Amino acid sequence: MSEAVMTSAWQPRSAWAGIARNGRHGRLQGEAGIRLSLRDEIGLATIIVADDQETKLRQILAEQLDWLLPSAGRTSIEGEKGLVWSAPGQWLAVAEFRRDLAALAETLRGVAAVTDQSDGRALVRVSGRQARAMLAKGVAVDLHPRAFRAGQAAITNIAHINAQIWQRDEAPIYDIAVARSFAGSFWSWLTHAAAEFGYEVERAPVH
Structure with a gap:
């Protein structure tokens, strides 16, 4: 008896599907x-810093990701990767591909909340x-x-x-x-x- 191949009915769908035409x-x-x-294809994630942890967040971003924490109304993007200021204590992380942000939540554990927005x-x-x-x-x-x-x-x-x-x-x-x-x-x-x-x-x- 052959085993049925299970496939998911859920498939990734572009936000622009059925809207935009090339x-x-x-x-x-x-x-x-x-x-x-x-x-x-772009990766997006919100970063919300924990209370009194902005200095630590700045240090981790600089040392482990080579990212600068931008000030209000600014960005710190090199090429396709970096941060965009969103609100006091909040930033949008941007990467060329979604997989590039896969480890961000673990990297910032205990310092900031990270939520995928891709x-x-x-x-x-x-x-x-x-x-x-x-x-x-x-x-x-x-x-x-x-x-x-x-x-x-x-x-x-x-x-x-x-x-x-x-x-x-x-x-x-x-x-x-x-x-x-x-x-x-x-x-x-x-x-x-x-x-x-x-x-x-x-x-x-x-x-």
Whole structure:
């Protein structure tokens, strides 16, 4: 008698599944002014420091992970890995792949609470020569270079949706994370705002 092969009906599903379509959209003439990169593979985790443990947290992050603890409204990201300030005593850990954060909770045991957010949030990278102009239509913070530059972060509203935004470089390139349950509403606003500039949608490769 052969044994039945058991397979799970639960399969990983992108936060953007059924919402975003790869390719060129909006205005089709000329170069696209916006590029939207869907970051399904990225690792995200919240870090909430325990009472009176911030000095210890800073030490562990520096010695074991080579990470700096960013101050309010700042990031400390090198390449695709690092931290984004979220609130007093709270940060968002970011890594290129989810597996890169697998040991974080154990590393910070007794010093900070770590909660995986990789499946709880939807993240999109916004770039292109019209990125700032497009986001200014709905982002509730001033994105002018005098007010918001590379290495800065904010918790804000975008078209009445709670979001976390950080600027990666002076190009500018932005990463934006929203709750997974709001991915559809956020995408609707984002693509509507980007349409006049022409936009390209791509998915970062999953490894």
